[in-house]
Amino acid sequence: MALHPARSAGRQHRPRHPLHGLANPALGEDIIVPTERLATQPLPADTAYQLVHDELLLDGNAQLNLATFVTTWMEPEAGRLMAGCAEKNMIDKDEYPQTAELERRCVSMLAHLWHAPVPERAVGCSTTGSSEACMLAGMALKRRWVRRREAAGQPADRPNLVMGANVQVCWEKFCNYWEVEARTVPMEGERFHLGAEEAVALCDERTIGVVTVLGSTFDGSYEPVAEVAAALDKLQATTGIDVPVHVDGASGAMVAPFLDPDLLWDFRLERVASINTSGHKYGLVYPGVGWVLWRDQEALPAELIFNVNYLGGNMPTFALNFSRPGAQVVGQYYMFLRLGSHGFQAVHQASRDVATWLASEVERAGPFKLITKGDELPVFAFTTLTGTNAFNVFDVSRRMRERGWLVPAYTFPPNRSDLSVLRVVVRNGFSRDLAELFVHDLARLVPELQRQSGPLETGDGAGFHH
Numbered sequence: 001m002a003l004h005p006a007r008s009a010g011r012q013h014r015p016r017h018p019l020h021g022l023a024n025p026a027l028g029e030d031i032i033v034p035t036e037r038l039a040t041q042p043l044p045a046d047t048a049y050q051l052v053h054d055e056l057l058l059d060g061n062a063q064l065n066l067a068t069f070v071t072t073w074m075e076p077e078a079g080r081l082m083a084g085c086a087e088k089n090m091i092d093k094d095e096y097p098q099t100a101e102l103e104r105r106c107v108s109m110l111a112h113l114w115h116a117p118v119p120e121r122a123v124g125c126s127t128t129g130s131s132e133a134c135m136l137a138g139m140a141l142k143r144r145w146v147r148r149r150e151a152a153g154q155p156a157d158r159p160n161l162v163m164g165a166n167v168q169v170c171w172e173k174f175c176n177y178w179e180v181e182a183r184t185v186p187m188e189g190e191r192f193h194l195g196a197e198e199a200v201a202l203c204d205e206r207t208i209g210v211v212t213v214l215g216s217t218f219d220g221s222y223e224p225v226a227e228v229a230a231a232l233d234k235l236q237a238t239t240g241i242d243v244p245v246h247v248d249g250a251s252g253a254m255v256a257p258f259l260d261p262d263l264l265w266d267f268r269l270e271r272v273a274s275i276n277t278s279g280h281k282y283g284l285v286y287p288g289v290g291w292v293l294w295r296d297q298e299a300l301p302a303e304l305i306f307n308v309n310y311l312g313g314n315m316p317t318f319a320l321n322f323s324r325p326g327a328q329v330v331g332q333y334y335m336f337l338r339l340g341s342h343g344f345q346a347v348h349q350a351s352r353d354v355a356t357w358l359a360s361e362v363e364r365a366g367p368f369k370l371i372t373k374g375d376e377l378p379v380f381a382f383t384t385l386t387g388t389n390a391f392n393v394f395d396v397s398r399r400m401r402e403r404g405w406l407v408p409a410y411t412f413p414p415n416r417s418d419l420s421v422l423r424v425v426v427r428n429g430f431s432r433d434l435a436e437l438f439v440h441d442l443a444r445l446v447p448e449l450q451r452q453s454g455p456l457e458t459g460d461g462a463g464f465h466h
């Protein structure tokens with residue numbers, strides 16, 4: 001959420017059109033659209049609707065938004081179900097016991113999907129997204145570490161968390177808000193995410209955990225979770241230092257189980273203590289739902305759990321928010337019911353097919369070099385070939401926007417901040433047909449860009465935050 005400053009004066013806009021005030025034509029003559037202070041008088045509903053609706057036309061087109069991982073299309077049936085639940089507050093377990101039951105079923109399904117050793121002993125909950133889920137997982141890691149240190153009579157100050165420099169900003173937030181030192185492994189050469197050796201080299205007795213990402217927000221690549229876990233096993237065998245792993249599967253935890261079932265990254269690895277995902281990414285639900293699960297009750301300190309009243313009994317909860325929409329959880333259960341594992345496999349395979357095809361076409365459409373190919377997450381990043389002096393990735397991003405395509409360009413983190421890329425996220429609904437139009441527009445643009453005398457955009461401040 002952007003932190004918005006207030007402004008002192010409102011926009012003095014007067015739509016003098018009688019149709020803006022159907023319910024009260026006189027009012028329509030004199031509407032000042034309030035932008036900073038509440039107006040004193042109410043507006044008729046249809047007028048307010050029209051004004052807000054029209055302003056929102058300035059937003060980008062969600063379907064052409066290749067920047068976001070978040071679901072931009074659901075079936076009308078899902079939309080109807082969710083609209084019907086708009087008034088349900090997830091925390092009111094007592095009033096909405098069946099919504100609570102659907103949440104429990106989703107947790108159970110994810111425990112099975114992620115191979116919890118005894119699924120009935122896994123614990124988990126829904127959240128507003130992966131960011132909240134990561135905060136909860138990080139808090140559990142920190143609290144477990146503190147309790148272990150105290151029990152051993154050792155100081156429990158200056159905890160640290162090890163991760164790649166490519167982690168999503170939520171992990172920087174976690175470390176900042178919960179006062180944990182962020183130990184980041186920089187990118188090096190062609191290694192664009194965490195390496196096992198490099199992760200272990202940063203671990204010590206104050207490390208509360210290692211975060212591995214499936215897959216990276218920067219380029220869609222999967223981090224080598226099994227290699228990191230094996231390297232940490234070795235660390236424990238040689239030094240006694242026992243460091244748990246959290247898998248940030250914001251996108252990949254809902255892709256890999258269906259498309260890469262043999263890849264070892266989940267609770268099959270004993271060292272994996274917890275996993276999060278965004279239901280609103282490849283879980284295929286509209287924004288507002290995430291999930292976090294712990295492999296068993298021991299991985300989640302009981303003291304972090306609060307009890308809310310539930311059908312006259314107690315319902316354990318672990319969350320940062322209290323009130324939260326119930327509709328997204330209902331939407332998630334609908335998607336699980338609707339697709340089953342074969343359905344998810346088919347939907348995500350279609351996205352991966354489009355992503356890998358589009359990546360190879362982009363490489364042919366101009367002086368571009370692929371950083372990733374879309375064969376892990378259906379996401380790929382590309383840059384300009386060395387020797388391309390007439391334009392840069394920021395020019396491409398700006399010019400593609402003129403056609404409506406939203407393709408972010410950004411600079412990689414240390415030690416590859418010399419590298420700037422464009423990234424394409426393929427989601428359900430981005431068809432092969434749209435992909436062909438995308439390549440066509442890109443190929444048409446390249447000769448124009450090549451006629452530039454040099455890059456027009458600097459990409460200043462194009463660090464990456466989503």
Ligand SMILES: Cc1ncc(COP(=O)(O)O)c(C=O)c1O
Nearest residue numbers: 129130131168217248250278466
């Ligand atoms: C790897 C990773 N972790 C966490 C997040 C944050 O997720 P959310 O937007 O669901 O809060 C993202 C978002 O893109 C992500 O890619």
